[in-house]
Amino acid sequence: MSFLVLDNLQKSFGPVQVVKDFNMSIEKGEFVSFLGPSGCGKTTVLRMIAGFEMPSGGTITIDGEDQDRLKSNQRNIGMVFQAYALFPNMNVFDNVAFGLKVAGKPKAEITERVNEMLALIRLEHLADRYPYQMSGGQQQRVALARALAPKPRVLLLDEPLSALDAKIRISLREEIRQIQRQLGITTVFVTHDQEEALSISDRIVVMNAGRADQIGTPSEIYNRPATRFVASFVGTLNMIDAVVADPAANTVRIGDQLIALKEAIAEKKGGDTISLALRPEAGSLVDSGDTALRGEVLSSSFLGSVIRTKLAIGSNTVSFDMFNDPDLTMPAPGEVVTLRFSAGDLLVVRD
Amino acid sequence: MSIGARIIGWGVLIFGLLYFFVPLGGLFEFSLKARRGVYSLDAYSRVWADPQFQATFGYSVMMALATIVIGIVIVVPTAFWVRLKMPWARPYVEFMTLLPLVIPAIVIVFGYIRLYNTSSFLPLTGSVLGTNVLLAFGYTVLALPYMYRAVDTGLRTIDVATLTEAAQILGAGWFTILSRIILPNVVPAVLSGAFLTFAIVIGEFTLAALLDRPAFGPYLQRIGANKAYEPFALSVIAFGITWGCLALIQLVSRFSKAAPARF
Numbered sequence: 001m002s003f004l005v006l007d008n009l010q011k012s013f014g015p016v017q018v019v020k021d022f023n024m025s026i027e028k029g030e031f032v033s034f035l036g037p038s039g040c041g042k043t044t045v046l047r048m049i050a051g052f053e054m055p056s057g058g059t060i061t062i063d064g065e066d067q068d069r070l071k072s073n074q075r076n077i078g079m080v081f082q083a084y085a086l087f088p089n090m091n092v093f094d095n096v097a098f099g100l101k102v103a104g105k106p107k108a109e110i111t112e113r114v115n116e117m118l119a120l121i122r123l124e125h126l127a128d129r130y131p132y133q134m135s136g137g138q139q140q141r142v143a144l145a146r147a148l149a150p151k152p153r154v155l156l157l158d159e160p161l162s163a164l165d166a167k168i169r170i171s172l173r174e175e176i177r178q179i180q181r182q183l184g185i186t187t188v189f190v191t192h193d194q195e196e197a198l199s200i201s202d203r204i205v206v207m208n209a210g211r212a213d214q215i216g217t218p219s220e221i222y223n224r225p226a227t228r229f230v231a232s233f234v235g236t237l238n239m240i241d242a243v244v245a246d247p248a249a250n251t252v253r254i255g256d257q258l259i260a261l262k263e264a265i266a267e268k269k270g271g272d273t274i275s276l277a278l279r280p281e282a283g284s285l286v287d288s289g290d291t292a293l294r295g296e297v298l299s300s301s302f303l304g305s306v307i308r309t310k311l312a313i314g315s316n317t318v319s320f321d322m323f324n325d326p327d328l329t330m331p332a333p334g335e336v337v338t339l340r341f342s343a344g345d346l347l348v349v350r351d
Numbered sequence: 352m353s354i355g356a357r358i359i360g361w362g363v364l365i366f367g368l369l370y371f372f373v374p375l376g377g378l379f380e381f382s383l384k385a386r387r388g389v390y391s392l393d394a395y396s397r398v399w400a401d402p403q404f405q406a407t408f409g410y411s412v413m414m415a416l417a418t419i420v421i422g423i424v425i426v427v428p429t430a431f432w433v434r435l436k437m438p439w440a441r442p443y444v445e446f447m448t449l450l451p452l453v454i455p456a457i458v459i460v461f462g463y464i465r466l467y468n469t470s471s472f473l474p475l476t477g478s479v480l481g482t483n484v485l486l487a488f489g490y491t492v493l494a495l496p497y498m499y500r501a502v503d504t505g506l507r508t509i510d511v512a513t514l515t516e517a518a519q520i521l522g523a524g525w526f527t528i529l530s531r532i533i534l535p536n537v538v539p540a541v542l543s544g545a546f547l548t549f550a551i552v553i554g555e556f557t558l559a560a561l562l563d564r565p566a567f568g569p570y571l572q573r574i575g576a577n578k579a580y581e582p583f584a585l586s587v588i589a590f591g592i593t594w595g596c597l598a599l600i601q602l603v604s605r606f607s608k609a610a611p612a613r614f
Binding site (some may be wrong): 051054069072074075078079081086089098099143149150 | 463510514517519520532
């Protein structure tokens with residue numbers, strides 16, 4: 001039996017259904033990210049787990065216990081908000097102690113636990129500070145300590161990094177993951193940032209228009225996107241329109257060039273159009289892979305560690321990345337080059 | 352700015368100041384004239400020595416404090432709830448809180464006397480304690496526009512919804528949220544509402560007179576009708592108290608700007 005089970009969850013606000021048939025089982029100690037654009041329902045699912053929103057249908061079970069009748073203050077869940085939401089009238093110590101005080105723990109135990117939490121986030125020296133005296137990153141670490149102090153069964157993170165600047169965002173996400181592993185706490189993380197989701201999750205749920213489009217490990221999500229939406233939302237992806245040449249031989253035509261696919265397309269007929277996807281990093285100009293496409297260079301941009309080149313192949317624009325090398329000459333616009341990759345990198349996207 | 356405009360500006364300011372301060376100066380000067388031929392504080396010492404002054408002033412201060420407590424208990428949860436759960440109700444609640452400015456106190460007190468007289472279902476006017484309670488609630492109504500506005504403005508400076516959710520998920524119930532999170536964060540606003548309430552209650556005449564309670568307002572009126580110099584000394588004292596309240600509000604609002612309004 002999984003630890004946190006969302007069974008056929010539904011939520012409507014008036015006539016608008018924002019969450020549809022959401023099913024998911026989360027194991028104890030797992031770190032799961034809900035990834036999707038704004039308005040996809042990811043935050044609503046999180047708020048239903050927290051008890052801030054009542055599901056219109058379906059059930060939420062934590063450790064075998066139905067949460068339906070429990071209010072949010074009875075669920076023993078920790079939550080970190082995008083806006084930090086530290087209590088402005090309390091210093092760091094009192095903020096972290098709040099949940100323990102509400103639970104009526106003895107004073108000595110509270111002090112010990114708060115100090116333990118402050119050590120965990122390495123802010124023991126700021127115990128007397130008020131929220132307005134700290135940076136955003138420090139405030140969010142305090143918010144994390146506050147959420148963890150009462151030993152919650154589940155930790156919910158609602159876009160906790162979105163309000164922070166880029167450097168802090170990366171260091172804090174690593175810190176969150178490390179603390180989560182150390183405590184082994186079941187965690188649900190909501191984000192619209194695919195890089196964040198890919199870098200810290202055990203599993204990712206890609207949400208689109210209230211549904212879970214795909215649930216899988218970061219590598220599954222990235223390398224084997226199940227739908228066109230997942231493919232376009234996670235990472236940069238070239239979408240290439242192709243025409244089926246011979247379904248039995250898995251050959252397709254891109255512009256006037258014929259190539260063979262690894263994946264079977266036997267269900268298609270000759271002349272059908274299909275969508276293919278190719279990651280920019282799969283392509284290369286040097287002799288590698290079993291497939292080649294000729295194209296005219298449209299532009300080439302220097303991005304630091306990589307050089308991204310755009311090619312016109314038939315009616316498609318295809319980008320590919322090369323690692324930077326001081327000796328490299330960048331492809332010039334107008335030049336005709338041959339893009340090489342292995343047929344296995346070319347995905348057939350089914351809607 | 353041209354010279355002419357500047358002169359007109361100063362002229363208007365000086366006229367305004369004179370308009371305000373000359374009568375006040377006259378009042379103050381007259382209050383010092385209790386002894387013939389010389390300035391003295393006789394009128395003030397007589398007022399201070401009057402046991403009735405002490406009794407009524409003390410009574411009004413107690414009533415003001417009670418009014419402030421009732422006001423906080425009614426207004427803070429209401430303003431909080433309207434902001435959190437019923438934002439659509441805000442215009443209606445604001446309209447209701449403004450009614451005391453439109454409806455004269457005399458109408459309110461006659462309504463009270465009709466509703467709560469000794470032969471009614473709740474004979475509050477039948478006992479001293481009951482009448483005091485009625486008076487305190489009446490004062491609360493009079494102070495409602497100021498209290499509500501002050502508290503509502505205070506709530507605007509904090510993220511009520513998120514702070515409430517943060518407290519809820521940590522296990523807090525409504526009472527804890529209100530007393531430990533919301534109230535402490537709107538203290539400056541509550542204080543400024545409280546001082547305005549204090550100033551209103553100290554000077555109020557109609558409610559106290561018609562409910563026949565020994566408050567400061569009716570005492571002021573009685574002295575004014577019977578004595579020559581004392582009412583002017585009393586007026587100066589009343590001014591002093593009101594200005595003291597305003598100064599306190601200023602102080603508090605300045606203090607609140609330095610305090611953590613944002614998070």
